[in-house]
Amino acid sequence: LCEFDPDDVYRWFMELFIDAYDWVMVPNVIGMGVHADGGIMMTKPYAAGGAYISRMSTHCKGCFFDPKKRTGDDACPFTTLYWDFLDRHRQQFQGNHRIAQQLFGLDRLKDLDEVRSRAKDVLKKLDQGKL
CATH class of the missing domain: 1.10.579.10 (DNA Cyclobutane Dipyrimidine Photolyase, subunit A, domain 3)
Structure with missing residues (x-):
């Protein structure tokens, strides 16, 4: 991611x-x-977003970030980066039936530009040790 x-x-x-x-x-x-x-x-x-991590583990309990949100200050970084990852590698995954449902979901996102912007911010904060 x-x-x-x-x-x-x-x-x-x-x-x-x-x-x-x-x-x-x-x-x-x-x-x-x-x-x-x-x-x-x-x-x-x-690769997984925050919602999947939350469903499959207890890592999200008590976390400030909302695993169901892609954008905003309280959006889960995993969720943001997951959708950004799919977007960045869309061409590679086209035609792959195992990830078709996720790409269909990606195509339906109305906030993809905001996801891309937040992803850049998340990666910058990670690089700076602020996240």
């Missing part, structure tokens, strides 16, 4: 885990984790 360099993510995992091996980390990080192989290993990226 944040467009991290896949090699940087791979190196981070390799340094963080003592039992990290190339044969595990390359497919898991490059293929599954950051979808940087162009969909060779996984046809659908492992």
